[in-house]
Amino acid sequence: MSMAGDGPIGAEARAGAPHGALGEGRRRHVPDRLHGPLRRLLGSWESLLLVVAVAIFVANTFASPYFLDPWNLSDATFNFTEKAMIGFAMALLIISGEIDLSVAAIVALASTMMGLAVQYGAGTPALVVIGLATGLACGAFNGLLVTRLGLPSIVATIGTMSLFRGIAYIVLGDKAFSGYPSSFSWFGQGYVGWVITVELVLFAVAAVIYGFVLHRSAFGRAVYAIGNNPVAALFSGVRVPRVKLVLFLLTGLMSGIAAICLTSRLGSTRPSIAFGWELEIVTMVVLGGVNILGGSGTIPGVVIAAFVMGLVTFGLGLLNVPGIVMSIFVGLLLIGVIALPRIVRQLIDSRTARRSAAKATVRADRGEARS
């Protein structure tokens, strides 16, 4: 900030100078916040979702005797940890007003590249580097298409989604790579202690880091600003293209990390892995309270949504419900959780409208209408 500007206006303000010539100085104290923190918390989406999560947990305990077994619960986390890690980066991207539908394809491509490297005898550290690098490269490609060429991200990533997975198919065809080194399996199959998996720890670390970035950092503030009004954000000095590029790099990176975990867990690679993940991840993010149009959303919301989806999948799995029928529940959950507040609001609005219309008629009858 220019030293020359550190001047008189600031000094006056700091000295608590009285009002300037702004018409009649009606000193009005404007409070910082209208409601206290508790009221703000209770009225939020995340609280509603938490209630839903607890309800599902309780329902599951009654539905199946195997539910509360710690090892089963631990296995259940695999349902969502990989997708949720991508989901954190996706949440930031969607809050900024963009979307990345190519994440699943990036997972497939990164996994394929790692498989290819294994055929050339690469060891675990090299595999990790390749996985991350592929993710970053794909993310950079997406980011440049959106920030340099100005393409709408929804269609640009529909294109790259086909391109990336297409490259995986060209490399692998309908075959599969396996033969990963045994140390590699630590990521997807390892345990840190007792029932806590490595993936769960990675998920938790990612949640904390992304939480800080979104809610506490200048970068996070910029993301919200861009999602609300990219033009005004630019005019306010936010480096919009740079922020968006970083966001796409992040979704690429997290897809790379997820690819490492998934490949290590499965022990093999096919070009068709993670098929349909992008839609599940977007579902998880929207369920978590992130507005698909951008501008609002939180990381805790996404965390709770990940648990909700994991619990539903796991619980239904224990009841031997086939996967595809489970997705009916997920679809209903997605629409239901978004529709419910709107239905409630419409009912309230129509009731107040009827009440005020009645009042107006009464007033007109009594001839009280002012002219």
Next chain:
Amino acid sequence: MNPGERAPDSVSRHSGAASRLAETLRSRDALLALALVVLIGLVATRAPEFASPARLAAVFNDSAILIVLALGQMLVILSRCIDLSMAANLALVGMIVAMTNAAVPEVPIVVLALMAIALGAALGAINGLLVWKLDIPPIVVTLGTLTIFRGIIFLVSDGKWVNAHEMSPAFKSLPRTEFLGLPVLSWIAILAVLGALVLVNRTPFGRALYAVGGNPEAAVYTGIDVGRTRCLAFVAAGAVSGLCGYLWVSRYAVAYVDVAAGFELDVVAACVIGGISIAGGIGTVAGALMGALFLGTIKNALPVVDISPFWQLAISGTAIIVAVALNARSERRVGRIILRDAEKGA
């Protein structure tokens, strides 16, 4: 003379027509048609029989379903929405129709086709009503219904397939039946194109789609019911999905849960390649048709030029990216031209 103003009457008729021709030739659709011709030409250099009328007709026939779906998707995208559930709609209706035929083969095919359209429209109406009455963003609604419809296929069929031998001969043969040299399937696509042309250019609903997509706030001011227009677009998209559901299962003579999995993105891709703007308000029937033909041509050309089918996905992905980049170039507003000589040079 300012832009948009006419020259005096005697001059206008000729120069008007000539300049309109020039504008058409420079337009996006013409460029796309050119690209299509070039593509066919390239393939023909390797395999001359590809450019023969019979082969081209076969490519058209193969792309027929995609064409019809793209036209439906176009209506939705024009109004600034998107429908990701079209393929799931297609699969569900296809399964129901196939199961009906397997159980009650006496039902006339025409009745089944009408049933398919009605069912598809009903499913589309679910999308439309959620968008209209509850104001839920279309991408979220159709993401939800996409998974719900697919799941219902399983419930309805209990995970079982309907195989060719369970379908009546009439059921399977309708799309293949030739009429005036072309299969019924192709005719349906042709009728869909003609119908879409009339709908989009000549009906109030069609023009309302452009208004709603181009400037939804202004559309409200002009008295257009934005929500209702969008809802109708979803119903129409659902109806054509339903019809294509019947066409698909009868053409491939099989119905199962994963029919057309992932196809919804092909449909969006066809529209995007065809110059239909994802922001709404811009796009033509010709564009949707050519976008679908472009993808269909690529798919059919690969085996002919000895490229492994595994390249198909990457090639269509590249085509989409290039098409979107060209769309973005032509949609970009020219900055304000203030300097006089800059205007002359521009």
Next chain:
Amino acid sequence: MNDDSPVLTLDGITKLFPGVRALAGVSLALRAGEVTALVGENGAGKSTIVKVLTGIYRPDGGEIRIDGKAVRFSSPQDAAAAGITAIHQETVLFDDLSVAENIWIGHAPRGRFGLIDRARAEREASEILERIGAGSLDPRARLRDLGIASKHLVAIARALSIEARVVVMDEPTAALSRKEIEELYELVERLKAEGRAILFISHKFDEIFRIADRYVVFRDGEPAGEGRIAEVEEGELVEMMVGRPMGDIFPPPSGELGEEILSVRGYSHPTEFDDISFTLRRGEILGFYGLVGAGRSELMQSLFGITRPSAGTVTLEGRPLVIRSPADAIAEGIVYVPEDRGGQGAITGLPIFRNVALPSMSRTARHGLVKTSEELALAREYTERLELRAASLDQRVGQLSGGNQQKVVIAKWLATRPSVIVLDEPTKGIDIGSKAAVHAFMRELASAGLAVVMVSSEIPEVLGMSDRVVVMREGRHAAMFDRGEATPASLVRAAAGIADAREAA
């Protein structure tokens, strides 16, 4: 005209929004063949009443009567069906449809099978355009290819195509040139002769006194006066609007100008402006005058880093600057308050304190983590300075009035402690009371040592506030005047590029 009973009456209309009482029992009567002017400050409720009239808002209280009978509009279609149409400040039309389609959208003439009869639509569109003196417009032209004035004419043609009995005109002359404004007056006279009732909203008194028959004044959403134009004077109108008499006085200059701080040389852009040079001193207010479209905003936005120049240098305190984005400009202490405060100036969906703190995050953050308490403290400091009126600092900016939104934008920039502040049409669309406040504040900033650039299209403001005036015309420097040298005639002459000032008046 013959009988005095109004065509349209709004009686005791009330409209409430969360935390805001936009209208409180206002009334309006529109008579056939008469122009009624609606006058009021920003936030007085003018645009709200227009939306009630056109069926976009439903009133929470009161009654709407047409020809004496009570009606209720549940949608804009109802209002249009009742013969009410509005011409808004921003054209609300469709860029990708043709002129004829824009005129007829929603009520196109039908032919066989209910399909649109294109030929008839184009023919009838030509007829209407002819009637309003726009016969040279091609009904088949795409709206996107037309200039602002032509688009306005299409909007007017659309209003006529609805055979409206009531025509609402909301600041219709904002984007028009002198000649086009005269044509608009002729159109209004023609509409009057056709027996339509016209509601004319404007804050330009010369227009009001020129074409209105009656007037209605709103103040803070309440009725503040009405009557015949012939029986009232400008000063009385202002008093009704503001609640107290006001003089047209601008704050006096401090007289002391500091050293030169900013120097712009040969600044050019491929299409927007060419070879602009000027200097700026601390404590100075430099006015930029010109006609709409002269390139002033484009120049300022380029200096601010929104667009790239093709040539030229900018020097701040002797140091050459390279500015490639607004972030660069802000870091150098140059800030820009845009004309479009809702779209470019403030992020209406975010709370006040987040808006104010946004460009200053390096000061509210420690190790990259921002502290909300610091943001609130910063916002508190600068909004109190500007006497912002709001329910709380975490209220969304979108819920504030125009004047208060402008205060948030200015507070935001002051918090960055700039050395140069550029204000683009700072009092546009702001009521007289707040205008004076902004002017006083600008003079205060200059006195405190800031260098101020003011882009303005209002001659009294330019002459009253500026220490020097630069006039731009079609992207080029046309003239420069010192304080006291310029007259309204000389400004207009320079801006329009004509020899005789009389032709422009």
